[in-house]
Amino acid sequence: xxxxxxxxxxxxxxxxxxxxxxxxxxxxxxxxxxxxxxxxxxxxxxxxxxxxxxxxxxxxxxxxxxxxxxxxxxxxxxxxxxxxxxxxxxxxxxxxxxxxxxxxxxxxxxxxxxxxxxxxxxxxxxxxxxxxxxxxxxxxxxxxxxxxxxxxxxxxxxxxxxxxxxxxxxxxxxxxxxxxxxxxxxxxxxxxxxxxxxxxxxxxxxxxxxxxxxxxxxxxxxxxxxxxxxxxxxxxxxxxxxxxxxxxxxxxxxxxxxxxxxxxxxxxxxxxxxxxxxxxxxxxxxxxxxxxxxxxxxxxxxxxxxxxxxxxxxxxxxxxxxxxxxxxxxxxxxxxxxxxxxxxxxxxxxxxxxxxxxxxxxxxxxxxxxxxxxxxxxxxxxxxxxxxxxxxxxxxxxxxxxxxxxx
Amino acid sequence: xxxxxxxxxxxxxxxxxxxxxxxxxxxxxxxxxxxxxxxxxxxxxxxxxxxxxxxxxxxxxxxxxxxxxxxxxxxxxxxxxxxxxxxxxxxxxxxxxxxxxxxxxxxxxxxxxxxxxxxxxxxxxxxxxxxxxxxxxxxxxxxxxxxxxxxxxxxxxxxxxxxxxxxxxxxxxxxxxxxxxxxxxxxxxxxxxxxxxxxxxxxxxxxxxxxxxxxxxxxxxxxxxxxxxxxx
Ligand SMILES: Nc1ncnc2c1ncn2[C@@H]1O[C@H](COP(=O)(O)OP(=O)(O)OP(=O)(O)O)[C@@H](O)[C@H]1O
Ligand SMILES: [Mg+2]
Numbered sequence: 001x002x003x004x005x006x007x008x009x010x011x012x013x014x015x016x017x018x019x020x021x022x023x024x025x026x027x028x029x030x031x032x033x034x035x036x037x038x039x040x041x042x043x044x045x046x047x048x049x050x051x052x053x054x055x056x057x058x059x060x061x062x063x064x065x066x067x068x069x070x071x072x073x074x075x076x077x078x079x080x081x082x083x084x085x086x087x088x089x090x091x092x093x094x095x096x097x098x099x100x101x102x103x104x105x106x107x108x109x110x111x112x113x114x115x116x117x118x119x120x121x122x123x124x125x126x127x128x129x130x131x132x133x134x135x136x137x138x139x140x141x142x143x144x145x146x147x148x149x150x151x152x153x154x155x156x157x158x159x160x161x162x163x164x165x166x167x168x169x170x171x172x173x174x175x176x177x178x179x180x181x182x183x184x185x186x187x188x189x190x191x192x193x194x195x196x197x198x199x200x201x202x203x204x205x206x207x208x209x210x211x212x213x214x215x216x217x218x219x220x221x222x223x224x225x226x227x228x229x230x231x232x233x234x235x236x237x238x239x240x241x242x243x244x245x246x247x248x249x250x251x252x253x254x255x256x257x258x259x260x261x262x263x264x265x266x267x268x269x270x271x272x273x274x275x276x277x278x279x280x281x282x283x284x285x286x287x288x289x290x291x292x293x294x295x296x297x298x299x300x301x302x303x304x305x306x307x308x309x310x311x312x313x314x315x316x317x318x319x320x321x322x323x324x325x326x327x328x329x330x331x332x333x334x335x336x337x338x339x340x341x342x343x344x345x346x347x348x349x350x351x352x353x354x355x356x357x358x359x360x361x362x363x364x365x366x367x368x369x370x371x372x373x374x375x376x377x378x379x380x381x382x383x384x385x386x387x388x389x390x391x392x393x394x395x396x397x398x399x400x401x402x403x404x405x406x407x
Numbered sequence: 408x409x410x411x412x413x414x415x416x417x418x419x420x421x422x423x424x425x426x427x428x429x430x431x432x433x434x435x436x437x438x439x440x441x442x443x444x445x446x447x448x449x450x451x452x453x454x455x456x457x458x459x460x461x462x463x464x465x466x467x468x469x470x471x472x473x474x475x476x477x478x479x480x481x482x483x484x485x486x487x488x489x490x491x492x493x494x495x496x497x498x499x500x501x502x503x504x505x506x507x508x509x510x511x512x513x514x515x516x517x518x519x520x521x522x523x524x525x526x527x528x529x530x531x532x533x534x535x536x537x538x539x540x541x542x543x544x545x546x547x548x549x550x551x552x553x554x555x556x557x558x559x560x561x562x563x564x565x566x567x568x569x570x571x572x573x574x575x576x577x578x579x580x581x582x583x584x585x586x587x588x589x590x591x592x593x594x595x596x597x598x599x600x601x602x603x604x605x606x607x608x609x610x611x612x613x614x615x616x617x618x619x620x621x622x623x624x625x626x627x628x629x630x631x632x633x634x635x636x637x638x639x
Contacts, residue, residue: 002520009508296503303465303500304565305493305521307486401465405500 003310007317010290021286022326025381028279029330030337032272032377037338039268040368043261044225047250052127053194055253056095056220058233063246065217066253071100071172074215075244084239085221090232093222095122098206098215102169102177104199106157113153114197115167117206120144126222129187129200136161136185142204146184152196154186161186167199172212179209226370276384284388287319291392298396299404312393316386323385324378331374341367411474412572412605413439413462418471420457420628431457433628435471439573439607444599444638446619447609454628455609456577462607463496463575464488476572493521497566497604499576504562505550511537512546515565522569536564539601540594556587560594567598576608580615592618596638 011018051057060081065073077096085094098117103110120139123129129148130138139148147165149157159165163183171177181201189195207213223232229249237247251258291298298311346365347353353363415437422429432454439445447455460466462473464480472481480491492498505514512533519529537546540560550558559579566574576595580588592615599606608619616622617639624632 002517006506006508013508297506300498300500300504301506302489303463303492303498304518305489305569307489402460405465 003314004317007314007321010314011318011321014290017286017289018322021282021322022329024279024282025323025326026330026333028275029327029377029381030333031275032380033331033334033373034337034341034367035268035272036373036377037334037341037367037369038365039265040370040373041342041366043264044368044370045364045366047257047261048225049127049190050254050257051250052222053129053189053191055248055250057223057227057229057250058221058236059097059248059253060219060221060236060240061217061246061248063244066246066248069099069217071098071170071210071212071215071217072174074098074172074212074217077214077216081219081240085219085236088232088235090223090227091221092224093122093126095119095126095220095222096203096216097218097220098203098210098212099217100169100177100206100210102167102199104153104157105166105168106159106163109157109159111153111156112197113167113199114194115169115199115201115206117201117203119203120200123200132187132189133185134188136183138185138187139200139202142202144184144202145181145205146202147181148185148187148200149183150195150198151186151188152192153198154183156196159183165199167209169210171210172215175211177210179205181205226368276380280384280388283319283323283385284391286322287315287388287392290318291315291395295399295404295407298399299401299407302399302401303405308397308399312396315392315396316389319385319389319392320382323381327378327381331378334374334377338367338369338373341365342369409440409442410476411438412441412443412476413437413607414472414474415458415462416472416474418458418461418473419469420454420461420466421469424469431628432461432468432625435625435628435630437462437623437630437633439605441572441605442599442603443605443607443621444596444619445605445607445621445623446616447607447623447625448611448616449625449631451611453625455625457628458625459575459577459607459609463498464492493518494569495572497569497571497574499559499562499566499574499579499608501578502555502558502582504565505558507550510547510549511542511553511561511564514550514561515568518565518569532568533564536568537561539598540564554587556583556591559583559587559591563591563595563598567602567604570602571604573605573607576606578609578611580610580612585612585614588612588615589618 062073062075082094085091096119100115102113102115104113119142124138133148134151139146161183165181165183167179167181169177189198207215229251233247233249240247301311302308345367348363415435418432418435420432422431435458447459449455457466461468468481472479475495478491480488483491506517509517515533515536516529519532534546537543540563542557542560545553545557553561580591583591595606596618598604610616619636620638621635623630
């Protein structure tokens with residue numbers, strides 16, 4: 001108690017120096033928190049966007065499907081499994097999928113395409129697929145006898161809304177799958193890859209065409225953005241028959257994206273690291289001055305009977321207090337800034353917007369308000385201030401009272 | 408017969424042993440009995456501070472022993488020595504004795520807090536001491552708000568707070584005008600009588616020397632004379 005009080009009083013002896021030091025910590029933390037929130041927000045959002053159009057956060061397949069992506073590795077719909085999965089509060093949507101490859105022809109053009117058999121209502125809820133329609137209409141029900149094409153694909157096939165398209169592929173157990181569909185709508189997707197080769201088809205139609213009634217190649221699961229993926233995967237695995245099903249995360253299904261994020265984060269960590277390195281120097285300088293100015297006083301305290309480790313502890317408390325004042329102010333400021341940006345995401349305009357959209361990324365920067373960001377920064381600053389305080393502690397332990405008093 | 412409270416036996420201190428040795432204190436023997444009021448005098452550089460620091464366990468002698476109230480402190484390991492000082496020795500230094508961020512009351516109470524004395528007891532002792540040094544109206548002042556003489560009086564109160572066996576004061580009046588110096592010495596003399604605490608202080612000041620009951624004179628690190636006198 002006395003030590004805390006003394007440390008507190010001591011840090012205000014040189015108000016200006018303490019103010020400068022805490023302010024530098026404040027700005028470092030503020031910067032670290034906001035940039036971290038921004039990059040995390042961008043990643044979270046990018047992941048959310050990409051997976052909502054592609055894999056989902058998690059997918060359940062028949063065991064072995066991922067290594068051999070054939071309709072023969074599909075599985076039968078199990079309503080009980082749906083119920084079980086939906087019990088998890090983090091699970092927001094479950095989307096049945098039947099994915100196959102086929103050839104699509106229109107007049108004399110033919111192209112390899114990806115057929116995505118979907119539940120149109122569910123997709124709509126997850127990724128607003130219907131809003132991406134640029135011509136015609138979206139498919140409405142699982143039975144709708146019509147398809148929606150990616151814009152790139154449509155232009156390659158020189159095909160328009162209401163034209164009829166022929167699809168030829170392989171069905172379940174080597175049956176042949178062939179069908180004609182009317183094009184109900186044309187859709188413009190962010191991902192150029194999907195845009196150039198996707199055909200969305202109502203799931204019942206897809207199953208019928210492939211002779212795979214009631215069968216799926218995957219169940220895509222959508223989650224709350226901030227869910228811990230590995231934990232959730234484990235909890236899904238628990239309710240599944242491991243002999244029959246495999247569960248994969250988007251990181252496993254889209255490893256390039258995961259690697260991209262990792263690589264991108266490294267740069268960020270380096271910058272934050274340098275920032276904290278500089279701040280450490282400032283704090284260290286302050287601690288050095290504090291101890292050298294006070295040698296006489298420290299010598300007297302040792303002379304009148306104060307143990308050196310208690311003095312070292314006071315100096316450590318002072319270091320921690322200075323750092324934490326700056327840190328908490330930075331966290332507070334960071335929360336305000338982050339909250340503001342969470343509510344008012346940054347919209348890119350002009351050239352930058354086009355660049356982003358070409359990569360299939362939304363031209364909006366969302367911020368993440370994950371509490372982890374704040375906790376991690378606080379811990380880093382706390383740890384730094386403790387580490388730095390070892391130096392004055394060390395000086396005190398070596399202090400000889402007579403020399404100190406005479407200095 | 409009064410008991411020996413300070414027994415310095417054949418004490419020597421040599422600085423710069425390797426380069427140009429300075430024999431600051433040479434083969435000094437001093438016995439001081441409980442309740443004495445002793446001035447340590449001598450020209451500048453005669454070794455007064457060095458001797459006091461060794462007696463107080465702040466500095467290690469090159470040879471010889473110091474026994475305080477039967478404890479050979481020259482043999483104690485560092486932490487035991489710090490504890491010994493806390494409970495048995497009060498110090499008053501020349502200047503800047505006090506913790507600047509604490510009030511007079513907190514400064515005096517500090518050693519008692521280190522001794523883990525209860526709050527009520529502490530309060531009582533601190534107020535009593537500040538009263539004895541005539542600073543009852545300054546208990547909540549910080550050192551910066553006190554005159555040099557007042558600061559030294561607070562330092563004396565602090566030195567006495569733990570009821571030590573001895574109080575060592577190295578030129579406590581050096582930075583004071585003669586009136587404040589005389590006043591401080593009167594307070595020290597009074598506390599020496601009332602609390603029966605042994606005082607050993609060094610000084611240059613003739614008027615201060617007059618207040619002592621025994622005067623030990625050092626010259627070139629050796630005891631030159633050791634006389635009893637009637638204080639004025
Ligand atoms: N740390 C040290 N290193 C080297 N020599 C020292 C040191 N401290 C003191 N001395 C020397 O030891 C001798 C005694 O010094 P000391 O300070 O004990 O004298 P003093 O009687 O207290 O003098 P003053 O009246 O000026 O305070 C002096 O010659 C001094 O130069
Ligand atoms: Mg001296």
